[in-house]
Amino acid sequence: MSKHIQVPFKKEDILALRSGDRVLLTGTVYTARDAAHKRMAEQIEKGAPLPFDVENQVIYYVGPTPAKPGQVIGSAGPTTSSRMDKFTPALLDMGLRGMIGKGYRSEEVKKSIVKNQAIYFGAIGGSAALISRSIKSVEVIAYDDLGTEAIRKLEIENFPVVVINDAHGNDLYREGVEKYRQI
Amino acid sequence: MKVIHYEDIVEKVAEMCIEANYDLGEDVMNAFQAALKTEQSETGKEVLSQLIENADIATKQRVPMCQDTGTVVCIVELGQDCHITGGSLYDAINDGIRKGYGDGYLRNSIVKDPLERKNTDDNTPGIIHIEMVEGDQLSIHMTAKGGGAENMSDLKMLKPSDGIQGIKDYILDVVRVAGPNACPPLVVGVGIGGNFERCAYLAKKSLFRPIGERHKDLEVADLEVELMEEINRLGIGPQGMGGTTTALDIKIEVEACHIAALPVAVNLNCHASRHKEATL
Numbered sequence: 001m002s003k004h005i006q007v008p009f010k011k012e013d014i015l016a017l018r019s020g021d022r023v024l025l026t027g028t029v030y031t032a033r034d035a036a037h038k039r040m041a042e043q044i045e046k047g048a049p050l051p052f053d054v055e056n057q058v059i060y061y062v063g064p065t066p067a068k069p070g071q072v073i074g075s076a077g078p079t080t081s082s083r084m085d086k087f088t089p090a091l092l093d094m095g096l097r098g099m100i101g102k103g104y105r106s107e108e109v110k111k112s113i114v115k116n117q118a119i120y121f122g123a124i125g126g127s128a129a130l131i132s133r134s135i136k137s138v139e140v141i142a143y144d145d146l147g148t149e150a151i152r153k154l155e156i157e158n159f160p161v162v163v164i165n166d167a168h169g170n171d172l173y174r175e176g177v178e179k180y181r182q183i
Numbered sequence: 184m185k186v187i188h189y190e191d192i193v194e195k196v197a198e199m200c201i202e203a204n205y206d207l208g209e210d211v212m213n214a215f216q217a218a219l220k221t222e223q224s225e226t227g228k229e230v231l232s233q234l235i236e237n238a239d240i241a242t243k244q245r246v247p248m249c250q251d252t253g254t255v256v257c258i259v260e261l262g263q264d265c266h267i268t269g270g271s272l273y274d275a276i277n278d279g280i281r282k283g284y285g286d287g288y289l290r291n292s293i294v295k296d297p298l299e300r301k302n303t304d305d306n307t308p309g310i311i312h313i314e315m316v317e318g319d320q321l322s323i324h325m326t327a328k329g330g331g332a333e334n335m336s337d338l339k340m341l342k343p344s345d346g347i348q349g350i351k352d353y354i355l356d357v358v359r360v361a362g363p364n365a366c367p368p369l370v371v372g373v374g375i376g377g378n379f380e381r382c383a384y385l386a387k388k389s390l391f392r393p394i395g396e397r398h399k400d401l402e403v404a405d406l407e408v409e410l411m412e413e414i415n416r417l418g419i420g421p422q423g424m425g426g427t428t429t430a431l432d433i434k435i436e437v438e439a440c441h442i443a444a445l446p447v448a449v450n451l452n453c454h455a456s457r458h459k460e461a462t463l
Binding site for chain 2: 035071122133173
């Protein structure tokens with residue numbers, strides 16, 4: 001059974017989630033991957049404002065395919081999160097609450113998730129056509145020149161994810177594997 | 184001597200790029216269905232069910248199954264009695280990629296320069312390997328290879344004394360380290376022998392063999408079966424969330440090598456194992 005959660009989050013919603021929980025997210029999230037993170041890090045370094053206020057928000061690591069005529073968005077599954085690890089703790093310290101991606105996070109990111117009471121969700125890598133159906137509207141809000149890597153504001157409905165790293169330090173990638181490991 | 188026209192190659196490659204990205208191969212679908220019956224984890228089963236549903240949506244709605252529509256890798260068997268007119272074979276394949284990725288609304292994922300990192304905006308160039316063969320035919324084997332699994336691939340120059348056990352330990356290590364990042368359930372491609380660059384090529388080439396098809400050499404086939412069982416005991420499972428389906432298959436290719444060498448390359452493929460072939 002999946003839990004239904006509204007994003008941006010209420011703090012108590014985050015604290016109630018545990019690694020392994022299946023969740024359907026509804027609300028607003030922002031997309032950013034490698035190039036957008038690099039630019040945001042440069043903005044932070046310069047003391048310039050980010051293209052959106054990250055406080056309590058969720059970033060989805062994705063670079064969608066181009067939309068066909070009549071489509072809201074092309075296929076839009078998660079990309080590997082670890083490439084964003086270098087930039088993530090600074091964003092979490094600024095109030096970012098959640099991330100959606102796939103794959104391991106660094107120890108530093110995991111510590112920062114606990115410290116900032118944030119959360120990391122895994123979406124199913126390669127399930128991009130299915131996931132796109134949960135995306136109801138798309139607006140490029142920054143870095144349009146980056147094409148697929150631009151920052152987009154997405155309105156999502158029942159977007160399927162699994163909790164990987166919760167705010168209490170649990171990690172599904174560790175616990176899940178331990179449960180089924182035979183060698 | 185057979186004459187093949189540039190434009191025919193362009194059209195065929197474009198069609199293969201689109202079909203590979205919209206229509207998941209029957210071999211992968213069958214492997215998903217089989218895994219669904221044996222997977223022990225409930226979350227793992229849910230992941231596999233979603234992947235089956237995802238592939239159905241992609242085929243029916245003519246959209247890419249994954250947003251990473253990949254680097255196009257072609258292994259071309261060019262008959263020595265075949266003549267290509269109208270331009271170079273390399274240009275024809277790249278024109279085909281350009282057309283397929285444009286017409287098919289596929290994502291352009293290639294940067295022109297690894298340091299400057301500016302997108303070429305047409306997914307070219309592809310990576311093209313040409314093997315000269317006897318006869319007058321032109322066979323093109325293409326794959327749209329995802330970046331996530333490619334990033335977790337690895338190569339090691341083992342010592343001959345490391346032997347089969349050393350090879351097995353190394354392959355299991357690569358899969359273990361890759362964990363969720365390579366988008367399991369995986370297809371594991373292995374090249375053993377050759378030299379430094381050749382074993383990497385063999386590993387890539389092995390991924391063109393359909394899932395379920397074992398190596399013709401029985402000794403190699405046995406090694407594939409044995410490793411497949413061990414990989415699936417690692418516990419990584421679908422999407423690395425824990426489970427008994429870590430790999431859908433493993434493919435091994437072997438080749439002659441130097442007396443001092445035992446090169447081994449492991450090229451991981453995600454479950455979106457997209458390969459097409461055509462003969463002109």
